[in-house]
Amino acid sequence: MKKTLIAAVIPFVLLSTTAFAGTQDCATRVSALKSEIQTAQQFGNTQKVRALQGALAEVQAHCTDAGQVQRAERKVQDKQNDVRKAQDEVRDAEARLREAQARNDAKKIQKAQEKVSDKQDKLREKMDDLRSAQADLAALKG
Structure with missing residues (x-):
């Protein structure tokens, strides 16, 4: 067993x-x-x-340590791009929320608020991934 x-x-x-x-x-x-x-x-x-x-x-x-540093730098850049995209998605969702609020449509406001919350959660995840990649890069650089 x-x-x-x-x-x-x-x-x-x-x-x-x-x-x-x-x-x-x-x-x-x-x-x-x-x-x-x-x-x-x-x-x-x-x-x-x-x-x-x-x-x-x-x-x-x-394997070379310089190659590892380059790989980690690329990873940080990729994570930065992911964060930028997530920020754009949050801005778009917030714009839709403002539109729904301007129309005073309770159903659409609720749905838009949920979208904003979801996009903000995804942004936090992407930012955590970025911080982790930055920490890895810092560790490799000594």
């Missing part, structure tokens, strides 16, 4: 570790992959070991 549970959990742990690999410095990526290889070996997951060893070889051959 324990082995089944552990075997079911391991892929999620491995995925969560590699999900952040794009914003880690190269030494951290190598270390994380080596740790994942050891874990996969402990559980006899030979396919996972081979895949991780291939990933490790790629990282060792191609």
Whole structure:
């Protein structure tokens, strides 16, 4: 039972570790992959070991800290664009709300207020993503 549970959990742990690999410095990526290889070996997951060893070889051959910084900078730029788009959507929703208020249409006002609230929530998410990307970039730059 324990082995089944552990075997079911391991892929999620491995995925969560590699999900952040794009914003880690190269030494951290190598270390994380080596740790994942050891874990996969402990559980006899030979396919996972081979895949991780291939990933490790790629990282060792191609990863540069300067490249990681560039990738993180691109990610920050993408997140900034996402924030700008979300801000535009909030402005548009607020304009529709003002129009509904000018017409004094209670049904449309309610619907427009819900839209504004939804767009503001999405904007907050995008801003959180941006702050996270900026923190990753700052960590890479030291």
